[in-house]
Amino acid sequence: MQLLSFKERVLIFLAERDAFTNSLKMxxxxxxxxxxxxxxxxxxxxxxxxxxxxxxxxxxxxxxxxKITEKGLSQLREVYLSLKAIFERPVNITLEGRVFTxxxxxxxxISLPGYAKQIEEKLGFRxxxxxxxxxxxxxxxxxxxxxxxxxxxxxxxxxxDEKRTYGGAKAIKAVLNDTExxxxxxxxxxxxxxxxxxxxxxxxxxxxxxxxxxxxVKLTVVIPPSTFFExxxxxxxxxxxxxx
Amino acid sequence: MQLLSFKERVLIFLAERDAFTNSLKMxxxxxxxxxxxxxxxxxxxxxxxxxxxxxxxxxxxxxxxxKITEKGLSQLREVYLSLKAIFERPVNITLEGRVFTxxxxxxxxISLPGYAKQIEEKLGFRxxxxxxxxxxxxxxxxxxxxxxxxxxxxxxxxxxDEKRTYGGAKAIKAVLNDTExxxxxxxxxxxxxxxxxxxxxxxxxxxxxxxxxxxxVKLTVVIPPSTFFExxxxxxxxxxxxxx
DNA sequence: ATTACTATTTCCCGAGTAA
DNA sequence: TTTACTCGGGAAATAGTAA
Numbered sequence: 200m201q202l203l204s205f206k207e208r209v210l211i212f213l214a215e216r217d218a219f220t221n222s223l224k225m226x227x228x229x230x231x232x233x234x235x236x237x238x239x240x241x242x243x244x245x246x247x248x249x250x251x252x253x254x255x256x257x258x259x260x261x262x263x264x265x266k267i268t269e270k271g272l273s274q275l276r277e278v279y280l281s282l283k284a285i286f287e288r289p290v291n292i293t294l295e296g297r298v299f300t301x302x303x304x305x306x307x308x309i310s311l312p313g314y315a316k317q318i319e320e321k322l323g324f325r326x327x328x329x330x331x332x333x334x335x336x337x338x339x340x341x342x343x344x345x346x347x348x349x350x351x352x353x354x355x356x357x358x359x360d361e362k363r364t365y366g367g368a369k370a371i372k373a374v375l376n377d378t379e380x381x382x383x384x385x386x387x388x389x390x391x392x393x394x395x396x397x398x399x400x401x402x403x404x405x406x407x408x409x410x411x412x413x414x415x416v417k418l419t420v421v422i423p424p425s426t427f428f429e430x431x432x433x434x435x436x437x438x439x440x441x442x443x
Numbered sequence: 444m445q446l447l448s449f450k451e452r453v454l455i456f457l458a459e460r461d462a463f464t465n466s467l468k469m470x471x472x473x474x475x476x477x478x479x480x481x482x483x484x485x486x487x488x489x490x491x492x493x494x495x496x497x498x499x500x501x502x503x504x505x506x507x508x509x510k511i512t513e514k515g516l517s518q519l520r521e522v523y524l525s526l527k528a529i530f531e532r533p534v535n536i537t538l539e540g541r542v543f544t545x546x547x548x549x550x551x552x553i554s555l556p557g558y559a560k561q562i563e564e565k566l567g568f569r570x571x572x573x574x575x576x577x578x579x580x581x582x583x584x585x586x587x588x589x590x591x592x593x594x595x596x597x598x599x600x601x602x603x604d605e606k607r608t609y610g611g612a613k614a615i616k617a618v619l620n621d622t623e624x625x626x627x628x629x630x631x632x633x634x635x636x637x638x639x640x641x642x643x644x645x646x647x648x649x650x651x652x653x654x655x656x657x658x659x660v661k662l663t664v665v666i667p668p669s670t671f672f673e674x675x676x677x678x679x680x681x682x683x684x685x686x687x
Numbered sequence: 688a689t690t691a692c693t694a695t696t697t698c699c700c701g702a703g704t705a706a
Numbered sequence: 707t708t709t710a711c712t713c714g715g716g717a718a719a720t721a722g723t724a725a
Contacts, residue, residue, distance in 0.1 A: 200495070202518050204448040214529045219675070220536050220590070222583050227690065237720050242691055257582070261689070266583075273676040274446050279530050282523040285458045292464050338501070339466050339510075346464070431463070432517040471709065481701045486710055505708065 205244055208234060210253060210275050213267045222257065222264035290427040292347060294340040294418040296333035296396060298410050304390075305330030305397060313358040313365060321353050322370060322382050324401040330384065331375075331398040331405065332391075333416060341394050347371055347420060348385045350430055357387070370399075373420045379404065383418065449478060449488055454497060454519050457511045466501065466508035534671040536591060538584040538662040540577035540640060542654050548634075549574030549641060557602040557609060565597050566614060566626050568645040574628065575619075575642040575649065576635075577660060585638050591615055591664060592629045594674055601631070614643075617664045623648060627662065 203211075212233065216223050231241035245265070248254045253271035257264050267275075306329040308314055318326050335341050351369035358365050366387040375381045381400040391397070396418070404410060447455075456477065460467050475485035489509065492498045497515030501508050511519075550573040552558055562570045579585050595613035602609050610631040619625045625644040635641070640662070648654060 202448065202450055202454075202497075203522065204446065204451070207446055207448070207451075210446075211525060211529070215525070217535065220534065220583065220587055226688090228688095238689095239691075239721080240719055243719085246691080258690095263690085269675060272672075275526065276530060276672055276676045278447060279523075279526040281455060281459070282519065282526060285455070286520060286523050290464065291461065339464065343464055428516075428520055431513060432520045470707095472707095482708095483701055483703095483710075484699085487700085490710080502709095507709085 205234060205236065205240070206248060206253070207275075207278070209244060209248060210267060210271055213254065213265060214272065214275055218265060219267045219269075219272050222266045224262055225265045226263070286428055287424050289424060290422045292343050292420045292422060294333075294335060294343050294347075294396065294420075295337060296335040296340060296416060296418075297412075298405070298414045298416060299332050299334050299412055301330065301332040301397075302390065303329075305332075305399075308365070309399060311365065313360070314355065317355050318370075318382075318399070321355065322372070322399075324380075326382075326399040327401060327403045329399075329403070331381075331400070331410070333396040333398060333418070335394045335396060336415075344393060344396060346431070347383060350422060350426065351383070351385055352426075353382070355384075371420060373398070373418045375400070375404065376408065376417055377419065379408065381418070383420070449480065449484070450492060450497070451519075451522070452478060453488060453492060454511060454515055457498065457509060458516065458519055462509060463511045463513075463516050466510045468506055469509045470507070530672055531668050533668060534666045536587050536664045536666060538577075538579060538587050538591075538640065538664075539581060540579040540584060540660060540662075541656075542649070542658045542660060543576050543578050543656050545574065545576040545641075546634065547573075549576075549643075552609070553643060555609065557604075558599065561599050562614075562626075562643070565599065566616070566643075568624075570626075570643040571645060571647045573643075573647070575625075575644070575654070577640040577642060577662070579638045579640060580659075588637060588640060590675070591627060594666060594670065595627070595629055596670075597626075599628075615664060617642070617662045619644070619648065620652065620661055621663065623652065625662070627664070 209230070212230075213219075213223060227238050227241040227245065230245070231238045234241060234244075245254065245256065248271070249256055252268055253274065255266045255268055257266075309318070309326050309330065310328040315326065318324075335344060348369065351371040353370040353372075355368040355370060357367035368387055369385040370382045373381050373383050375398065379400060379402070381398050381404070384397045384399055386397060389395075389397075398404070398418070410416065453474070456474075457463070457467060471482050471485040471489065474489070475482045478485060478488075489498065489500065492515070493500055496512055497518065499510045499512055501510075553562070553570050553574065554572040559570070562568075579588060592613065595615040597614040599612040599614060601611035612631055613629040614626045617625050617627050619642065623644060623646070625642050625648070628641045628643055630641060633639075633641075642648070642662070654660065
């Protein structure tokens with residue numbers, strides 16, 4: 200049930216209270232209450248941590264004081280550094296799929312000034328009129344597609360003319376086959392299901408890369424750690440009381 | 444012996460390998476080898492982690508793939524954030540002691556141009572000619588004195604004239620009784636033992652604060668987290684093989 | 688109050704093994 | 707090859723209690 204070990208929780212408890220420079224007054228009953236364990240276990244824990252050199256205890260009169268040692272703090276910091284390496288590193292998201300020929304609508308939409316102008320402004324390139332359709336292969340790729348749709352930061356707004364309305368889309372920059380700068384387009388009203396990706400770029404990708412239907416391609420997206428983890432790891436909502 | 448729990452180690456193992464966006468191929472024998480435990484325990488671990496919703500497993504053919512769930516990553520991130528709060532926060536070091544009258548040498552030394560000039564340059568104030576001597580009270584304060592001596596960033600160099608040599612010192616800025624900007628001086632060749640602090644400041648502190656011998660005073664030093672933890676937590680040296 | 692011993696129970700680990 | 711079951715032994719947690 201509990202992810203952290205008792206030892207870790209004690210060291211974190213102490214470190215949070217600056218107990219590496221200021222000895223902390225502490226009793227085994229209060230520690231046991233904090234940890235949700237028995238007084239006996241709290242006692243044993245402190246004895247063990249002391250034996251392992253992670254903490255120091257000193258009894259003054261009838262109150263005892265606890266302090267983390269350099270060794271204890273180092274251990275905790277090593278855990279911190281390994282977690283930091285995980286959570287402060289850009290996240291690489293990879294999608295794999297095969298090229299296929301769609302309905303050819305992409306070309307029409309992208310050449311509409313209502314879209315073309317936004318694409319040029321927000322993505323920084325004049326898109327070749329046409330989308331490269333990719334049918335995703337693995338479950339991971341499909342799940343990552345959902346993730347990217349959530350994270351896509353570029354909004355392409357819908358608009359309307361005399362005849363009809365044109366839906367909006369979201370986009371995110373990516374790299375195709377480790378070389379080509381492209382953007383993945385998440386179209387609001389699409390005729391494709393979510394195992395399909397639509398990619399746009401400045402050059403005619405099929406031509407430039409010699410891609411044919413069925414060819415395997417790889418898309419890579421790099422997300423800054425802050426963006427990724429703040430979106431992906433939602434702190435659990437406080438328990439909702441059932442409606443009566 | 445081991446600070447982290449098995450569950451934590453598995454989640455870190457997976458997170459380090461990007462197994463939140465890319466399912467990781469993994470067998471129980473290889474996990475057990477990595478953890479230093481049995482194959483049976485590795486199997487049980489994965490079953491439990493899955494039951495708790497921290498990981499997802501999928502068997503494709505005869506190979507199984509493991510992925511951290513959002514919940515699992517959130518849990519790990521919560522641990523990270525609580526450690527980050529510890530290791531990315533300025534460290535307050537407090538020393539308590541009582542004022543006492545020393546040998547009066549401080550006044551002489553501080554007024555020597557060889558010292559006075561350096562103090563003004565490096566500390567940014569003209570020191571009142573005299574030191575406030577503080578006899579430290581608690582064991583923590585004495586230990587913190589050693590710590591500060593190690594961390595003191597300002598070097599006051601020794602020098603010599605025709606008659607004799609004058610030793611060097613280190614200094615660090617501090618706050619006395621929450622109000623006065625002062626500096627603690629760690630003199631190389633001092634006649635005091637290490638339960639004594641010498642403090643200098645621009646004003647005549649005894650006068651300004653109405654301090655008499657025996658009065659309790661508090662010194663506070665704020666250390667940036669990087670400085671503190673990089674000095675205080677030395678990564679343990681690799682085990683040295685015994686000489687044969 | 689405390690802390691920490693001993694006894695009992697509970698839980699975890701790994702050997703053996705089936706699928 | 708895998709994974710994961712049962713089961714026996716041992717470690718860890720709690721209860722009871724002394725100091």
